[in-house]
Amino acid sequence: MPKPSDLRGKTAVVGVATYGSGEAPGNTEMDLAIKASKLAIADAGLTLADIDGIATCSTSNAMWPLSVIEHLGIKPSFIEGTCIGGSSFVEHMLPAAMALEYGICNAVLVCYGSVQRTGEMDRKAMAQARAAMAAYDYETVYSPPMPVGAYAMAAQRHMHQYGTTRENLAEVAVAARKWANLNPEAFMQGDLSVQDVLDARPVSTPFTVRDCCLVTDGGGAFVMTRADRAKDLKKKPVYMLGAGSAAWHSKITNLPDLTVTCASQSGKEAFAMAGMTPADVQHLMLYDAFTINPVLFLEDLGFCPKGEGGRFVSDGKIAPGGSLPLNTNGGGLSCVHPGMYGVYTVIESVQQLRGEGGARQAGQIDVSLAHGNGGVLSSQCTAILGTDAAL
Amino acid sequence: MSEIGKEKEFREAMAAGKWRIQKSNSTGAYVYYPREIAPGSGADDLEWVEPSGLGTLYSYTIVNRRAEQGGPYNVILVDLDEGPRMMARLEGVENDAIEIGARVKARLSEIGGKPAVVFDLATGA
Numbered sequence: 001m002p003k004p005s006d007l008r009g010k011t012a013v014v015g016v017a018t019y020g021s022g023e024a025p026g027n028t029e030m031d032l033a034i035k036a037s038k039l040a041i042a043d044a045g046l047t048l049a050d051i052d053g054i055a056t057c058s059t060s061n062a063m064w065p066l067s068v069i070e071h072l073g074i075k076p077s078f079i080e081g082t083c084i085g086g087s088s089f090v091e092h093m094l095p096a097a098m099a100l101e102y103g104i105c106n107a108v109l110v111c112y113g114s115v116q117r118t119g120e121m122d123r124k125a126m127a128q129a130r131a132a133m134a135a136y137d138y139e140t141v142y143s144p145p146m147p148v149g150a151y152a153m154a155a156q157r158h159m160h161q162y163g164t165t166r167e168n169l170a171e172v173a174v175a176a177r178k179w180a181n182l183n184p185e186a187f188m189q190g191d192l193s194v195q196d197v198l199d200a201r202p203v204s205t206p207f208t209v210r211d212c213c214l215v216t217d218g219g220g221a222f223v224m225t226r227a228d229r230a231k232d233l234k235k236k237p238v239y240m241l242g243a244g245s246a247a248w249h250s251k252i253t254n255l256p257d258l259t260v261t262c263a264s265q266s267g268k269e270a271f272a273m274a275g276m277t278p279a280d281v282q283h284l285m286l287y288d289a290f291t292i293n294p295v296l297f298l299e300d301l302g303f304c305p306k307g308e309g310g311r312f313v314s315d316g317k318i319a320p321g322g323s324l325p326l327n328t329n330g331g332g333l334s335c336v337h338p339g340m341y342g343v344y345t346v347i348e349s350v351q352q353l354r355g356e357g358g359a360r361q362a363g364q365i366d367v368s369l370a371h372g373n374g375g376v377l378s379s380q381c382t383a384i385l386g387t388d389a390a391l
Numbered sequence: 392m393s394e395i396g397k398e399k400e401f402r403e404a405m406a407a408g409k410w411r412i413q414k415s416n417s418t419g420a421y422v423y424y425p426r427e428i429a430p431g432s433g434a435d436d437l438e439w440v441e442p443s444g445l446g447t448l449y450s451y452t453i454v455n456r457r458a459e460q461g462g463p464y465n466v467i468l469v470d471l472d473e474g475p476r477m478m479a480r481l482e483g484v485e486n487d488a489i490e491i492g493a494r495v496k497a498r499l500s501e502i503g504g505k506p507a508v509v510f511d512l513a514t515g516a
Contacts, residue, residue: 137402137505138423138424138477138478139478141502141503141505141507142466142478142479142480142502142507143454143464143466143502144452144454144466144478145454149452149454149466152452153450153451153452153466153468154450156450156451156452156491157449157450157491160450160491160492201455202455203454203455204452204453204454204455205452205453205455206452252468252478253468253476253477253478254476256476258449258450258468
């Protein structure tokens with residue numbers, strides 16, 4: 001009987017790249033996805049002819065994998081197009097690993113692009129079109145600002161239930177900005193204090209605009225192969241040690257406890273596959289669409305007890321120089337957030353594990369956790385990645 | 392031959408001024424929003440019932456809408472006494488006086504020309 005842990009260390013991320021982070025005027029989402037893909041394939045020391053598996057999705061095109069396949073002119077034997085929000089590209093890793101391990105394909109390209117900041121299609125018009133196509137009057141009649149309103153209500157509940165403060169949440173944004181200031185690719189730079197976050201423009205209580213992720217362009221891609229092949233490629237392989245995906249709801253009304261996400265399931269599955277615990281993790285990428293996210297995920301993934309996340313992030317340990325470096329690229333809050341950010345969590349984990357972080361390199365890292373979030377806390381996907389020292 | 396869906400049945404009743412939720416008689420569980428089978432259990436004996444209308448405010452947010460567009464407004468989540476949670480608005484209360492845990496009572500109203508359940512503070516409930 002096969003078991004999930006059979007997949008531990010069997011596949012590796014061998015190439016990563018970003019392209020057009022921030023503003024990339026004059027590009028389409030396809031342009032950015034393809035340009036990032038080209039760089040990621042080159043980073044791996046592979047060529048397009050080696051790519052026989054594809055995993056990609058877009059919120060604007062339901063049959064997006066077909067468009068990418070056509071644009072690349074490839075004939076893949078593995079096609080993955082699951083779209084469950086920003087977590088999708090972390091989700092893609094598990095089926096990609098299974099397909100690689102079973103020999104369905106030999107090299108999977110995971111890619112994404114978005115021009116939601118400078119693109120010609122109006123974001124508001126797009127949101128309205130999507131809402132009309134997936135009518136859900138039980139919420140929309142009340143005009144909840146989505147997605148921010150959903151996360152705001154989760155934050156409000158967390159504050160009520162556990163005494164988490166506005167200052168605690170602001171610390172997440174402040175730490176992200178400190179990391180961003182060390183990353184030349186980060187879109188937002190400059191000093192940011194807890195008070196600055198509190199004094200920023202209110203959006204949806206308890207959040208101000210500085211509690212909310214950026215709206216940027218950007219493309220990101222990575223390539224996975226089997227571990228045996230990875231050893232012969234250009235860069236130091238980053239092995240997939242564990243992965244887990246979970247989804248419990250679509251609309252925020254239907255998450256029973258707004259302080260407990262299904263990261264509690266995806267994390268458990270990922271750690272079980274890896275044979276590890278949070279104590280083994282040296283670096284974290286937790287999808288920070290809003291400041292409450294890392295607080296919830298640190299709790300749900302087991303890095304601190306439920307309810308303690310606010311205090312956990314407020315003593316400097318997640319910021320540069322701290323003991324648990326988190327969102328070292330500057331995160332969705334200060335680096336880049338092109339609609340669905342999940343692919344960047346994997347890319348930054350890989351760069352840190354390779355020691356390619358430059359000024360933001362968080363020391364010697366052998367185990368990193370990349371965590372994607374999608375929808376309104378709806379889907380949660382966790383990947384545990386490591387160097388050969390972690391095998 | 393197919394029967395009409397629960398969503399259409401629900402909408403027709405709302406248009407006629409009746410707000411109803413569902414109950415599975417075999418499991419005793421109440422369900423809202425309307426579904427074809429009960430979530431989780433799969434029970435297919437859902438029947439329309441009239442809710443008590445009473446509930447407790449679970450969470451909320453005040454949306455900072457510009458004054459020229461109507462100013463700030465609230466969005467709330469309410470745990471109905473029957474169990475299900477729903478999104479709504481709280482009316483007749485200053486936004487900064489909204490509190491988690493408040494007891495609330497439902498009222499069928501209209502938002503933007505559509506029938507919608509809204510809540511008022513419940514006194515003595």
